[in-house]
Amino acid sequence: MSSLHLQTYTQRALRQKNPAAKLLLETIDRKQSNLAVSVDVASPKDFLAIIDAVGPFVCLIKATLLLRRLFSTHIDIIEDFTPALLEDLQALSTKHDFVIFEDRKFADIGNTVALQYSSGVHKIASWAHLTNAHCVPGPSVITGLSSVGLPLGRGLLLLAEMSTKGSLASGSYTEAAVQMAREHRDFVVGFIAQRRMDGVGTGPNETLEEEDFLILTPGVGLDVKGDAMGQQYRTPREVVLESGCDVIIVGRGIYGQDPSLVDSIAAQAIRYKEAGWAAYLARTQIGSL
């Protein structure tokens, strides 16, 4: 494993060329938080309430299902709410100083994803600093998205692995995904994964320039190990210290079942933020030995 991730977020921000990657590392450093919250709730009101509650403690909000949720009930909701919701989300991003990641999981050919990213009433590229894509269609999914996002200073995360049971994103798939990322380093800033990807997919005699892909890691929990739908959970310490990941993504572990309990939601966010930061400090201590 390369040792770049043992440096501080500050040091690593200096070397990043992609604006979205730099912004994320600077935000983590400024807020002393490598916590991202994935907000997946049924009502726009709850969506915003949770983000406002966790906002001070996170570096990033993952808007997992924003597109679906915007159109969740009936046509009036769209008309009344959509543009306002996107504006409110951006206002909260400014107020609380966090990066927005739209978990779109693009997975189609170049032409199609370019239109999906730029067009429609959502115009994801216009408000999401980061989005993500599956590599299964091949490199055209990256070049298609890059043609839209790169001029706007956006960044792309690739799904090199998934934390669900029986996922096919492993082995040679993961290696090929990392090779694709390496060939589009200006736009691909990192991975949604469970471990670092530095050097993955390179031959034994191949020398690489030092690479510092950001690793954002879902499936993080302090209290449970798995659920009935095949999701597996690991602790912040396992993820950040042992596996060298950079951002922990937590969902219901923070906001539970009742979005109105903003005090307890904030308390959980602080708990995860502290666990994630302690793991990071332990990691940089290793780096400074």
Added chain:
Amino acid sequence: MSSLHLQTYTQRALRQKNPAAKLLLETIDRKQSNLAVSVDVASPKDFLAIIDAVGPFVCLIKATLLLRRLFSTHIDIIEDFTPALLEDLQALSTKHDFVIFEDRKFADIGNTVALQYSSGVHKIASWAHLTNAHCVPGPSVITGLSSVGLPLGRGLLLLAEMSTKGSLASGSYTEAAVQMAREHRDFVVGFIAQRRMDGVGTGPNETLEEEDFLILTPGVGLDVKGDAMGQQYRTPREVVLESGCDVIIVGRGIYGQDPSLVDSIAAQAIRYKEAGWAAYLARTQIGSL
């Protein structure tokens, strides 16, 4: 390769248990057409005009980008058009007797895809006979979709391969995708692929019940071999006769650049329909030797 696909569509329809698979095979037989048209145009008016023009000659319409196109310009279009467009599409499906396939490419974990499939103003499961999914998240993508679609008599196609250059859906990925399909045979009716998948992913000494997955094949063209975005094209004869696929999917090769030229669009549809059917007849002749 198993020989089931050398039988007639009629014979194969009798053995299918999934209602959507049975409907598709019966429709192919009734209309003597294994042609599907993928309609990807900017305006709802053009979308419906093209479908009305090609409708008499197709077994299936692939609504590639329906979700995006519905929201393509501004909010008024949604309000005025969305419910009407879905109703019009269904009316054309009845008028011209074709199956609707929403090319959604689901690619998330079980909980998420179940909600994406059932919810929102689109309610894909309520109007699309068939939809499709990437296998990369593992089996939960199938069980999540099946929980919604199976009670409605819907069917799922898996993306076991993709026709773009550098696609990761090959080798062990394809084998795992077929194994997943086999384990969910009630809901998974076939594949989006370039060849038959019978027996793929089985060990040398493993005996399988005869399986008859439907193969729907994009990237079909009579006039061109490839485009700048990495799409590769094969002829109906190559696809149906040589590779044993069941449905040819054609897009711009049929409706070109000007959606108002309905007569020439219909003429192209007839041309592809005849080429696809001739290839099928040649195949069943082999089967009856």
